[in-house]
Amino acid sequence: MTKDKTIAGILFDKDGTLLDYAKSWVPVNYELARIAAKGDEALARRLLIACGMDPDTGYVTPDSLLAAGNTVEIATGMVEAGAPFTVEALREKLDHLFANSAALAVPVTDLATFFAGLHAKGYRLGVASSDNERSIRETAKRFGFDRYLDYVAGYDSGYGTKPEPGMVHGFCAATGLAPHEVAVVGDNNHDLHMGRNAGAGLTVAVLTGTGSPQSLSAASDHCIPDITGLEAVLR
Incomplete structure (x- = not known):
């Protein structure tokens, strides 16, 4: 079994990942x-x-x-x-x-439908952002995916800051998952290095933020245009 097939939880960055930067x-x-x-x-x-x-x-x-x-x-x-x-x-x-x-904010896709689909497949879902927690929750509420989140962490939530591993470990504690069961999805190296530092099973880069394939390749297992391509990677 490859590590891709063990993924049971997905931890998303917000800006540049869920939102068009x-x-x-x-x-x-x-x-x-x-x-x-x-x-x-x-x-x-x-x-x-x-x-x-x-x-x-x-x-x-x-x-x-x-x-x-x-x-x-x-x-x-x-x-x-x-x-x-x-x-x-x-x-x-x-x-x-x-x-x-x-x-x-401008989302990269219909986030309510996107998160609903992942939730229906059994994935545990979270958002970890360098923004403050209030801003994350306001965004999730506005776009209708707050009901699908198991975990929210901002820089001020007490889990440390990126690229430290604390936000991933907090997601694991909240969901009962091990780090190797978690995919971290983000648009910059702070996100990807956070995942690697925490021992995440998968790091996925997206190009809806400020990064490029060249800047993100070293720290990502996959680099995709945007989050709508994520399920193909997970399969």
Whole structure:
């Protein structure tokens, strides 16, 4: 039996995996830079560049702070680049922005139908994101897949942060699965390295975020265009 056939649980990243990163988060990135710069346009541009986004094109560098960082890491990077806040004060503002941004998110597919299908096949399901837990739950509720989740973990949920293994171990504790029975699905190396560090049975990269086949190949067992191709991989 191959390790693919032993998978009984799937732990998804959120942004760039369940949600189209460019459509959902590039507009939010412009807004967070404006907030962090207190409206100073020149400073906002510098903050975006420092955190990995081209302010003219909206291109976000794979595995940069804006691609993979949690709120504390993004706030720290922006304060170090000149944002006139303390890290804690900026973190609070950004967490509020991110939670409210769930209303603007664009899913990569009909997530309610997608999760319902996996649930019907017996998979245990979870979301582990570098976003805050409130934002994950708001997103799941908005798109109607909250009822299918066995587990939710944000950077502030107490399981540690990516690429540490804690979120995967928390999923295992919540579901009774062993790490080798879990597939981790994500759009950047923080997700995939989290899976590898936890001993996950499968790491699957998707291309709806900031990564590319080249940047994701080393840490993934499979690289697929988007999550709709996942069941073929699991079979």
